[in-house]
Amino acid sequence: MIESQSRTRFRIIVVMVSLIMGGNLLFNLFSFSSINQADLWNLRRLPSNELIDLYKASSAPLRTEWIYPVIEDFYDGSTLYIPADMMDSLDLSVELLRTRGRLVEVIPLESGMELSERDIEYLLSMDNDVISTKNGKVYHFIEMVDEAAGSVLLIEHEIQFFFIPADFLPDLEGGL
Amino acid sequence: MSQVLFLMGLYGFGVYFSLLFTRQLAVLLIGISGFLWGALFWVLGGMTLLMLQLPYTSTSMAILFIILVIGISLLHFKNKTWQISRREMIYLITMALVFLVVLILASQYNLSIASTDSIIYIVTGRRIPYEGFSQSVMVELADRGGFLPLLQSASVFLGDDYIFAAQPAFGLSLAGIYFYLTQRILGHLLNDKRLALSLSILSGLVLFSTYFVVFQTFYIHTNIICAVYLFLSVCGFWLASVEEKDSWVIVGMISLLGFSLARLESPVFALPFLVLLISWGKIPYRILLVSILPYLTYLIIWYLYLSRGVGDVDLTLDQPRTLAVIGVLAACIILVLFSKVNWIKRWVLPHLPMIMLGVLVLVVAIMFIQKPEHMYTSMKVILKNVLESGRWGITWVVFSFLVFISLFWPGSLREAYFFYGISSFLLLLLAISYFRVPYRVGWGDSANRMLTHILPILILYGLINLPQGISGWGIHEKSMTTKV
Numbered sequence: 001m002i003e004s005q006s007r008t009r010f011r012i013i014v015v016m017v018s019l020i021m022g023g024n025l026l027f028n029l030f031s032f033s034s035i036n037q038a039d040l041w042n043l044r045r046l047p048s049n050e051l052i053d054l055y056k057a058s059s060a061p062l063r064t065e066w067i068y069p070v071i072e073d074f075y076d077g078s079t080l081y082i083p084a085d086m087m088d089s090l091d092l093s094v095e096l097l098r099t100r101g102r103l104v105e106v107i108p109l110e111s112g113m114e115l116s117e118r119d120i121e122y123l124l125s126m127d128n129d130v131i132s133t134k135n136g137k138v139y140h141f142i143e144m145v146d147e148a149a150g151s152v153l154l155i156e157h158e159i160q161f162f163f164i165p166a167d168f169l170p171d172l173e174g175g176l
Numbered sequence: 177m178s179q180v181l182f183l184m185g186l187y188g189f190g191v192y193f194s195l196l197f198t199r200q201l202a203v204l205l206i207g208i209s210g211f212l213w214g215a216l217f218w219v220l221g222g223m224t225l226l227m228l229q230l231p232y233t234s235t236s237m238a239i240l241f242i243i244l245v246i247g248i249s250l251l252h253f254k255n256k257t258w259q260i261s262r263r264e265m266i267y268l269i270t271m272a273l274v275f276l277v278v279l280i281l282a283s284q285y286n287l288s289i290a291s292t293d294s295i296i297y298i299v300t301g302r303r304i305p306y307e308g309f310s311q312s313v314m315v316e317l318a319d320r321g322g323f324l325p326l327l328q329s330a331s332v333f334l335g336d337d338y339i340f341a342a343q344p345a346f347g348l349s350l351a352g353i354y355f356y357l358t359q360r361i362l363g364h365l366l367n368d369k370r371l372a373l374s375l376s377i378l379s380g381l382v383l384f385s386t387y388f389v390v391f392q393t394f395y396i397h398t399n400i401i402c403a404v405y406l407f408l409s410v411c412g413f414w415l416a417s418v419e420e421k422d423s424w425v426i427v428g429m430i431s432l433l434g435f436s437l438a439r440l441e442s443p444v445f446a447l448p449f450l451v452l453l454i455s456w457g458k459i460p461y462r463i464l465l466v467s468i469l470p471y472l473t474y475l476i477i478w479y480l481y482l483s484r485g486v487g488d489v490d491l492t493l494d495q496p497r498t499l500a501v502i503g504v505l506a507a508c509i510i511l512v513l514f515s516k517v518n519w520i521k522r523w524v525l526p527h528l529p530m531i532m533l534g535v536l537v538l539v540v541a542i543m544f545i546q547k548p549e550h551m552y553t554s555m556k557v558i559l560k561n562v563l564e565s566g567r568w569g570i571t572w573v574v575f576s577f578l579v580f581i582s583l584f585w586p587g588s589l590r591e592a593y594f595f596y597g598i599s600s601f602l603l604l605l606l607a608i609s610y611f612r613v614p615y616r617v618g619w620g621d622s623a624n625r626m627l628t629h630i631l632p633i634l635i636l637y638g639l640i641n642l643p644q645g646i647s648g649w650g651i652h653e654k655s656m657t658t659k660v
Contacts, residue, residue: 028385051337058290
């Protein structure tokens with residue numbers, strides 16, 4: 001008799017616990033999409049498996065040391081021409097550009113190239129990848145059309161920095 | 177594709193390793209947990225090579241794994257553990273195929289989520305093959321732990337930008353291990369396999385439909401990694417006592433090492449469970465020595481190395497805190513060594529869980545007295561995140577309620593192990609806020625994310641308590657069930 005009562009109580013409690021969990025499950029399923037729309041960090045498919053798309057999705061302001069893997073991604077095996085003063089102002093290191101950025105060579109230039117307004121318009125109209133840094137600087141990575149060309153120039157325009165493959169240079173009207 | 181092959185390789189290695197325990201552990205568990213062992217061996221291998229100042233390259237790692245495979249093969253031949261039945265082979269192949277499909281899907285539909293921390297993990301990981309454990313890399317590891325950067329460092333060898341399929345692989349492992357171990361533990365307590373299976377499936381569905389758990393399966397961070405290793409080790413220790421199989425202790429300890437390496441503060445959270453394991457007095461002394469001592473020794477070496485490599489940089493883990501962690505780990509070694517002494521066994525060990533909890537309560541109380549506003553803010557934030565802002569839905573509320581009412585049910589027999597373990601974890605979570613800025617509202621808060629580590633254990637505890645406490649029957653006589 002006692003065991004039968006105990007069994008009944010046990011069954012009731014198991015049913016109750018199952019109902020509570022069932023309710024929790026339904027709540028989870030119905031609330032899932034609304035929680036997923038809450039703010040920046042949501043479950044959504046990234047456009048590619050590249051780091052730059054993860055950077056953008058993270059909305060984390062870029063730190064200088066994070067730029068090297070992106071340079072590797074875009075310009076692995078290339079030669080980078082960079083105005084010498086820019087190395088300091090951007091806190092870039094020749095050694096790290098070579099090791100982590102996988103550049104063949106980093107050649108400092110005495111002076112940088114001036115870009116005209118039309119050049120900027122032209123460069124911005126291109127399908128380039130953009131990331132911004134903690135201190136407001138914006139980097140534009142323009143993809144190489146001819147990877148064999150193997151040279152990239154870093155050009156500054158106000159707070160914007162353009163990595164421009166050498167094969168694009170003839171299209172620009174500014175000069176060194 | 178190279179990433180899928182790499183992760184499958186880790187899975188295959190992990191399965192091959194854990195087949196060493198095939199006589200004591202079910203092949204199903206071996207198939208589910210393969211990736212965990214493979215990933216842990218990768219991390220341990222890389223860490224050891226770098227600490228010994230040996231080259232960390234794809235070639236050196238390949239050589240290391242070949243040596244490990246030869247060593248494991250010799251053990252297989254010696255113990256004849258390579259002999260598995262056709263049925264078991266089919267299980268393993270099926271699970272490997274499921275794992276493969278999930279990896280392919282994860283690489284086709286990349287749902288990765290990243291925050292600043294995630295990017296730091298990835299970038300630090302990518303620096304390791306080029307710089308080794310340079311001082312600036314060590315600073316990052318001493319701030320965030322070594323597991324994830326070491327795993328992410330493999331992306332350089334693979335020619336990928338980052339390892340995007342690892343988090344879903346850990347998520348899948350957690351799901352499989354949760355279903356398997358929950359039904360196994362409930363099976364012991366309920367004497368009703370079908371009911372155990374039903375409760376395991378239902379609670380598993382609740383856990384894996386909770387938004388924040390799904391979110392973390394794709395969020396590049398340490399929490400889902402910690403959750404799976406901690407769950408496996410805690411359940412492994414419990415099963416070691418019930419089933420009297422030494423393999424559970426070894427599996428539990430290896431798993432606890434994975435948990436401890438994943439985050440910097442993890443060893444502190446692991447220690448209560450370790451103390452509980454030692455205090456039972458049911459695990460043979462020899463097994464305690466061979467499983468716990470290597471774990472503690474490796475952690476001490478790693479923390480000493482971190483401390484030496486970082487120097488005087490101002491970090492979460494500064495010199496005094498490192499020494500404190502090392503001191504606690506060393507005290508644990510002493511406890512293990514002396515756990516055989518009769519009077520300790522008789523007078524100290526049985527009361528150790530209560531002493532540990534009492535000390536923790538006292539410490540937290542002193543912290544509240546010293547920094548009342550700071551500690552209240554942290555406590556309020558934890559509660560607010562659990563109830564509202566942490567993206568948990570109602571899961572924490574429901575299971576906290578279930579556990580809470582079960583504690584007050586008349587005649588309820590409560591699993592002391594889970595009670596002390598969960599209570600210590602929550603107290604420590606509050607206590608560590610004393611040493612940092614108070615916790616903040618929102619899903620990204622570290623306490624909110626660390627609640628993921630304990631949630632599967634809390635759900636299991638809720639399930640264990642209720643039917644058992646109310647019915648008063650079905651309790652396995654060998655379990656560590658004691659009145660709390």
